[in-house]
Amino acid sequence: MELDWLLAPPLPESMSRQRVIYHRLRDAILSGQLVSGTRLPASRSLAASLKIARNTVLFAYEQLLAEGCLLADRQGTRVASFPRRGLASPDSPAAPASTLQLSRRAAAALQPEPAREAAVLPFAPGVPDYGAFPFRRWRACLERAWHDAGWRQLGYAAYGGDPVLRAAVAGHLTTVRGFAVDAAQIVITSGTQAALDLCARLLGDHGDIVWAENPGYLAARVAFGLAGLRVHDVPVDAEGLAPDENDWDAHPPRLITITPSHQYPTGRVMSLARRLALIERAQRTGAWIIEDDYDSEFRRAGPAPPALFGLQADAPVVYVGTFSKTLYPGLRLGYLVLPRAVAADFARAAGQATRAGQGVEQRALADFILRGYYTLHLRRMRTRYAARQMALRTALRDAFGPSLELSGGEAGLHLVMWLPNEIHDAEVVRHAAGLGLGVRALGDYTRAPLRCNGLVLGYGNLAEGMIAACVQRLVKAIASSTQAAAER
Missing domain, CATH: 3.90.1150.10 (Aspartate Aminotransferase, domain 1)
Incomplete structure (x- = not known):
């Protein structure tokens, strides 16, 4: 059999001869150019005809034998017999786009977003001042964390996150937000989006209704839609989320997501009366309130308004915080604060649903907070x-x-x-x-x-x-x- 085409030009510059022979043989087999049962030359014979070392041919044959494309016995090496429907080589025409689709739920959840490069342009919203980041102090915290790192920091994070970081976050929130919480109520997440995803999956069931602010945070819709929740839009007025009786009766929520301290994107602040009324109605209807407090740290005048979390004992409120705006987005660390009654179960379920990492970064962040650098x-x-x-x-x-x-x-x-x-x-x-x-x-x-x-x-x-x-x-x-x- 003539196989001179195996090394016919052009040859990929970055690929060795043995890889070229392997790929071209594999492509010929998968495309049907070499039909089942076709007998290939012996490795020594093929190497001689191609004027290359025998080991080069042996590599290609052995790889194809391991993949099941070739068979070898006393009678020689031949192309294996297998159904080729659905197989394609890298050079084959791409399948029609219509045959490769996301699920309907995923397609419906997708939201328009600007080009990635727009995030660094003037007036791009939600982008902190990278130039003011305390690189030296943060680097020192990272170096200490790596110096002290053990197997716990290199493995998956403990349920709920690093215990030292959970305690540091609890202490910070007690000081700046007046929360009476401890480390057991904190769950460390990979940012706000991961926090919303966990809330959607662990607090809601497929088909449940979630209320979203209109206008509101687009990425929250993605998390809820991918979790199989039905998003109901509720308008925002000068005092924040403004549901009417039809919203409560015709679209009873399981989850209500709000940004009360600085509504995103209008910036309006939910009044205390509206906060208390929302908690009372949520308690009566069995709904959870997800309070995204993403911007409360950058209050302009006076203290931030009281968070819904902690306004009433055992209120159905989950508090979401992030370090993306206060430090930098690439850190990918945020947190949830949960009512004491569900905190342990939520942390255990979250640990089983996701395998969190960033153990060293979590310990460095705890050090950064405890040394007062964060404040x-x-x-x-x-x-x-x-x-x-x-x-x-x-x-x-x-x-x-x-x-x-x-x-x-x-x-x-x-x-x-x-x-x-x-x-x-x-x-x-x-x-x-x-x-x-x-x-x-x-x-x-x-x-x-x-x-x-x-x-x-x-x-x-x-x-x-x-x-x-x-x-x-x-x-x-x-x-x-x-x-x-x-x-x-």
């Missing part, structure tokens, strides 16, 4: 972000006049700039992207029939000296979108 960093960043927000407000007022409507200034890392109906936020975002701005459309966070028209302007990663120039670019983007609309 010091938060204090510095509050001052810095407050100055940036003030500069942004001033530049926006100068550019757009005193009638400009802004919201979201009580906390967090972004403002919402509301637009008149004749200016479409999606069009502004498109033109702003061409000018190097990462601004987002408020409409992207909104679900029909509600319509919100505005721009979400992040300032966490925007130095004060850049703000005025970036606002001028935003002015150009709005002007361009207005002109384009007029010409249509």
Whole structure:
């Protein structure tokens, strides 16, 4: 048999001859070019005809024998017999896209999101000031954690997370949020998204209804949708989530997710009366409240409003916190605070549902908190972000006049700039992207029939000296979108 084509050019530069022979033989077998029962030359004979070492051919034959593509006996080496339907070689045409699909649940849960590179552009929301991160102190904590690391830190994390970190988080929350909690009520997670996913899977059943704020946090919808929950949109007013009797009667929730301290993305703060009423109604209907307190650390004036968690004893509230905004997103660490009655079972179930790691990073973070570095960093960043927000407000007022409507200034890392109906936020975002701005459309966070028209302007990663120039670019983007609309 002539097999000179096995080493015919072109040959991949990064692949050895033995791998080339193996792949080309395998492709020929899987595609049917070499049919079942075809007898191949002996390794010595093939090596001689190809003018290569015999071991090169032996490697390819032995690999194909191990995979079941070839058979060898006293009569020689031949192509094995097996059904080829569904098999394909790397060079075969790709299967039609319609035959490879996500589940309907996953497809329905997907939400639009901006390009990844937009996250580093001016006005990108939710991005902290990376340049102000305390690298030296954090590196020292990591080095100490690695120096002291043992098998516990290198293996899967204990149920609920590293005990030292759980205690450190409990102590921090007791000081800054007034919680009367201990380490047993803390569950360390891989960020907010993982926390929401655990709540969806461990507190809800397939088909249960979850209430989501409208407009609201898009990634929460993904977690709930992938868990098989049905999302019901509840509008937000000046006092936070605003359900009516029809919401309670026609869409009784199992889970209610809220961002009460700084509603995402509008920035509105839920009133104390609304918080107490929501707890009372949730207790009567058997619902869980998931309180995402993602931005309470960056309060502008006075203490943060009281969290729902702890307002009433044994209230059905789970508190979600994260270090993504206060430190950096790539750390991928957050936490849940649970009522004492379910904390142990939740931690055990979470440990069985996911195999958490980052043992060294968890211990380093505990060290960072216990040494007071975390509190010091938060204090510095509050001052810095407050100055940036003030500069942004001033530049926006100068550019757009005193009638400009802004919201979201009580906390967090972004403002919402509301637009008149004749200016479409999606069009502004498109033109702003061409000018190097990462601004987002408020409409992207909104679900029909509600319509919100505005721009979400992040300032966490925007130095004060850049703000005025970036606002001028935003002015150009709005002007361009207005002109384009007029010409249509």
